[in-house]
Amino acid sequence: xxxxxxSLKRRLAVWLLVTVTGLGALLMVEAWMxxxxxxxxAYDSQLEAAALTIAEAVQWQQGEPLVEVPAAALQILAxxxxxxxxxxxxxxxxxxxxxxxxxxxxxxxxxxxTSAPMALTTRLDGAxxxxxxxxxxxxxxxxxEPVQIWVGHTRGGRxxxxxELFERxxxxxxxxxxxxxxxMALALRVALGPMRRLRRQLRHRDADDMRPLDARVPxxxxxxxxxxxxxxxxxxxSREELLRFTADASHQLxxxxxxxxxxxxxxxxxxxxxxxxxxxxAVHEGAGRTSRLAGQLLSLARLRHLGEADAVAPLxxxxxxxxxxxEWAGREVARHHDLGLAELPDGPLWVCAEGWAIRELLGNLIxxxxxxxxxxxxxxxxxxxxxxxxxxxxxxxxxxxPADTRERLLQPFERGGRQDxxxxxxxxxxxxxxxxGLGGRLTLGTCKPHxxxxxxxxxxxxxxxxx
Amino acid sequence: xxxxxxxxxLVLLAMLLAGAAPLHxxxxxxxxxxxxxxxxxAPLLDAFRAAHPDIALDFRDRSTLEVDARIGEADPAPDVVxxxxxxxxxxxxxxxxxxxLDSPAARRWPAWAKWRDxxxxxxxxxxxxxxxxxxxxxxxxxxxxxxxxTLLTTExxxxxxxxxxxxxxxxxxxxxxxxxxxxxxxxxxxxxAGMGRVNAQLEGSTRAMLEGLSEGRYWLGYNxxxxxxxxxxxxxxxxxxxxxxxxxLVMMRMAFIHRDAPHPVAAExxxxxxxxxxxxRVLAGQTTLFSVRPDIVGxxxxxxxxxxxxxxxxxxxxxxSLLAFVDPQRRAAFLARWRxxxxxxx
Numbered sequence: 068x069x070x071x072x073x074s075l076k077r078r079l080a081v082w083l084l085v086t087v088t089g090l091g092a093l094l095m096v097e098a099w100m101x102x103x104x105x106x107x108x109a110y111d112s113q114l115e116a117a118a119l120t121i122a123e124a125v126q127w128q129q130g131e132p133l134v135e136v137p138a139a140a141l142q143i144l145a146x147x148x149x150x151x152x153x154x155x156x157x158x159x160x161x162x163x164x165x166x167x168x169x170x171x172x173x174x175x176x177x178x179x180x181t182s183a184p185m186a187l188t189t190r191l192d193g194a195x196x197x198x199x200x201x202x203x204x205x206x207x208x209x210x211x212e213p214v215q216i217w218v219g220h221t222r223g224g225r226x227x228x229x230x231e232l233f234e235r236x237x238x239x240x241x242x243x244x245x246x247x248x249x250x251m252a253l254a255l256r257v258a259l260g261p262m263r264r265l266r267r268q269l270r271h272r273d274a275d276d277m278r279p280l281d282a283r284v285p286x287x288x289x290x291x292x293x294x295x296x297x298x299x300x301x302x303x304x305s306r307e308e309l310l311r312f313t314a315d316a317s318h319q320l321x322x323x324x325x326x327x328x329x330x331x332x333x334x335x336x337x338x339x340x341x342x343x344x345x346x347x348x349a350v351h352e353g354a355g356r357t358s359r360l361a362g363q364l365l366s367l368a369r370l371r372h373l374g375e376a377d378a379v380a381p382l383x384x385x386x387x388x389x390x391x392x393x394e395w396a397g398r399e400v401a402r403h404h405d406l407g408l409a410e411l412p413d414g415p416l417w418v419c420a421e422g423w424a425i426r427e428l429l430g431n432l433i434x435x436x437x438x439x440x441x442x443x444x445x446x447x448x449x450x451x452x453x454x455x456x457x458x459x460x461x462x463x464x465x466x467x468x469p470a471d472t473r474e475r476l477l478q479p480f481e482r483g484g485r486q487d488x489x490x491x492x493x494x495x496x497x498x499x500x501x502x503x504g505l506g507g508r509l510t511l512g513t514c515k516p517h518x519x520x521x522x523x524x525x526x527x528x529x530x531x532x533x534x
Numbered sequence: 535x536x537x538x539x540x541x542x543x544l545v546l547l548a549m550l551l552a553g554a555a556p557l558h559x560x561x562x563x564x565x566x567x568x569x570x571x572x573x574x575x576a577p578l579l580d581a582f583r584a585a586h587p588d589i590a591l592d593f594r595d596r597s598t599l600e601v602d603a604r605i606g607e608a609d610p611a612p613d614v615v616x617x618x619x620x621x622x623x624x625x626x627x628x629x630x631x632x633x634x635l636d637s638p639a640a641r642r643w644p645a646w647a648k649w650r651d652x653x654x655x656x657x658x659x660x661x662x663x664x665x666x667x668x669x670x671x672x673x674x675x676x677x678x679x680x681x682x683x684t685l686l687t688t689e690x691x692x693x694x695x696x697x698x699x700x701x702x703x704x705x706x707x708x709x710x711x712x713x714x715x716x717x718x719x720x721x722x723x724x725x726x727a728g729m730g731r732v733n734a735q736l737e738g739s740t741r742a743m744l745e746g747l748s749e750g751r752y753w754l755g756y757n758x759x760x761x762x763x764x765x766x767x768x769x770x771x772x773x774x775x776x777x778x779x780x781x782x783l784v785m786m787r788m789a790f791i792h793r794d795a796p797h798p799v800a801a802e803x804x805x806x807x808x809x810x811x812x813x814x815r816v817l818a819g820q821t822t823l824f825s826v827r828p829d830i831v832g833x834x835x836x837x838x839x840x841x842x843x844x845x846x847x848x849x850x851x852x853x854x855s856l857l858a859f860v861d862p863q864r865r866a867a868f869l870a871r872w873r874x875x876x877x878x879x880x
Contacts, residue, residue, distance in 0.1 A: 133863060133867070135858075136857075136864055137858065138717075138854075138856075138857075138858040139855070141854040141855055141858055144854065145853065145854030149649055149854070151627075151629075152628060152857065164863070165861060165863045167625065167857060167860075167861065192630055194630065
């Protein structure tokens with residue numbers, strides 16, 4: 068089920084837009100403030116220069132400060148923006164020695180300027196002014212009192228400069244964002260290139276081509292490519308298994324069928340009805356074996372292709388075991404063996420499994436035990452609880468199986484080197500398939516002093532938890 | 535043409551007598567307070583009235599000091615203020631009395647002849663020397679400031695009482711011109727001392743100096759407004775106008791619209807007319823006020839004056855430095871020195 072949840076490009080674009088807008092807003096606020104600061108600083112230095120020029124012109128005559136305002140100071144004050152200008156020279160009492168506009172310098176400002184030069188923005192006469200005040204010590208023959216020089220101008224130039232600087236910053240920022248956006252789009256295209264190449268490669272792949280991928284991918288896509296390779300490998304393996312199984316099955320069926328053919332041919336060449344009788348008996352038995360073989364193959368194939376677990380209900384393993392053993396004990400084939408049940412735990416043992424699967428599994432295990440043990444052997448079935456697992460076991464006191472061949476027993480058509488029985492070698496393979504299907508596992512072990520024990524480990528489940 | 539002008543003057547006179555009653559019911563009054571001789575500027579006013587018949591122009595010709603006083607005191611305020619006392623005009627603009635003019639003509643106006651787009655120097659009047667023809671019979675007429683100084687020092691006897699100039703105490707224009715002269719050379723003070731030595735007669739206006747020259751009281755005048763002197767010389771052949779050959783100051787009449795103008799639309803129309811092609815063409819062709827605009831052709835243009843006199847024209851810069859001239863302490867110090875130098879010989 069493929070669900071498309073938005074486009075990567077759009078998501079990236081949205082993220083870019085959100086971050087750029089957020090950061091941009093902050094940046095622009097900062098830029099606005101800093102451009103205004105810069106403009107104030109630039110023009111304040113002109114106020115300082117003008118104040119200094121006026122201070123240079125202050126002289127003392129008969130104990131009175133006298134100032135011939137230098138024209139240059141006024142031009143510095145006016146700047147190239149042709150500001151309205153203000154100047155005032157105040158004596159120690161705050162009286163204007165010389166001034167051009169009737170602005171009153173507040174006593175608080177005068178007080179502040181005695182300690183340090185000060186610049187301030189204020190509204191006077193219906194216009195915004197920037198004023199700068201500074202106190203100068205002066206030496207005269209009669210008096211040595213300090214004078215305060217105040218200069219000021221309107222703020223047109225400052226606003227214009229700040230606006231110009233800010234506009235330039237803004238233009239640069241917008242250009243940068245646009246450029247970054249374009250580059251981002253290009254980078255995205257380049258970055259998604261390997262993805263497109265991989266897609267093309269997969270699309271052009273033959274249906275039965277299970278070779279590993281041959282593609283150059285960036286680090287971020289290595290995992291995806293490896294997973295794909297792994298998937299291909301598993302598919303290849305399962306395909307090979309299937310082919311091998313089919314070949315093995317055909318081979319297994321060919322042998323009894325060839326036997327049937329030769330028996331019936333021999334019988335057809337004979338004139339003796341007794342031979343016919345013997346041949347027919349042989350053919351009958353052979354057909355029975357073949358049919359059973361075909362049945363087992365069918366059931367194995369069915370188990371292998373069992374889809375995802377159907378709805379399974381909790382099942383009492385002990386009850387099924389008891390039932391199955393009782394059924395088998397009554398059969399003809401079990402006549403020569405001692406088929407018994409070990410002591411079962413009290414109460415039910417719940418596992419999640421289908422009843423037919425457990426019965427099939429038990430049947431195969433019992434059948435195997437009967438087939439591969441000499442008559443008179445003791446076969447014991449039982450179930451126990453180990454932690455959160457139910458362990459079902461089938462043990463016999465037969466010859467047992469050497470450790471090195473034990474694992475191979477689970478493969479189809481494997482008979483543990485025994486050619487003396489008419490078994491097909493499919494029983495344990497079927498059991499193994501069922502065990503896997505139920506989410507359990509199969510282990511093989513030996514009994515003392517001799518004999519084989521097959522254990523099926525199944526997870527326990529809560530009977531109330533019906534999925 | 536002359537009859538037409540006289541007729542208009544009569545109309546104006548009638549309007550003034552009738553308490554500025556509008557000629558037409560629909561006409562807008564416009565009050566212009568100007569320190570500018572009506573006689574000199576008449577063609578311009580006529581042209582304006584012809585171009586704007588709906589505006590009843592009330593042109594009031596006063597002295598510079600009166601005009602300056604009217605700016606702050608008149609109620610209602612005048613619409614347009616014109617004055618040749620450049621520092622005082624500039625001080626008024628700096629005080630915020632001017633209204634910004636945003637028009638194509640104002641934007642095109644050369645930057646050196648305007649301030650804050652509020653006040654405009656719309657004429658280009660050279661400052662000249664003038665002498666009576668009699669002078670040349672006694673001595674070589676001066677062509678430069680140095681010539682003048684030489685005459686004052688070598689011929690003090692002949693020139694005793696025959697030299698005239700502005701009184702810096704009575705005339706704002708005269709004060710401004712002396713201030714500007716003093717900025718260029720310290721030898722200016724020798725010139726003042728020389729004038730004092732020949733007991734130069736100090737007048738309050740160019741007109742008074744010109745009348746004295748025509749009457750024969752004076753032989754030589756220093757720092758006269760070229761605009762008046764040239765017009766006078768056209769009608770009085772005994773007076774010769776000399777644009778100094780070393781350097782000639784140039785004064786500009788400064789016009790601005792009053793902040794509290796009762797008729798701002800009419801005022802803007804008037805100033806736009808002054809600065810516009812039409813008004814400047816009248817200035818260049820029919821008055822001796824000289825047009826500032828470089829694209830105007832006529833006998834009286836700044837460009838033509840430059841061609842005749844060369845690059846020795848020094849316009850008084852229309853900048854904040856003018857404000858220094860009206861600083862009371864600076865003015866007092868300057869006048870004190872002027873008086874001292876003038877009496878140096880005694």
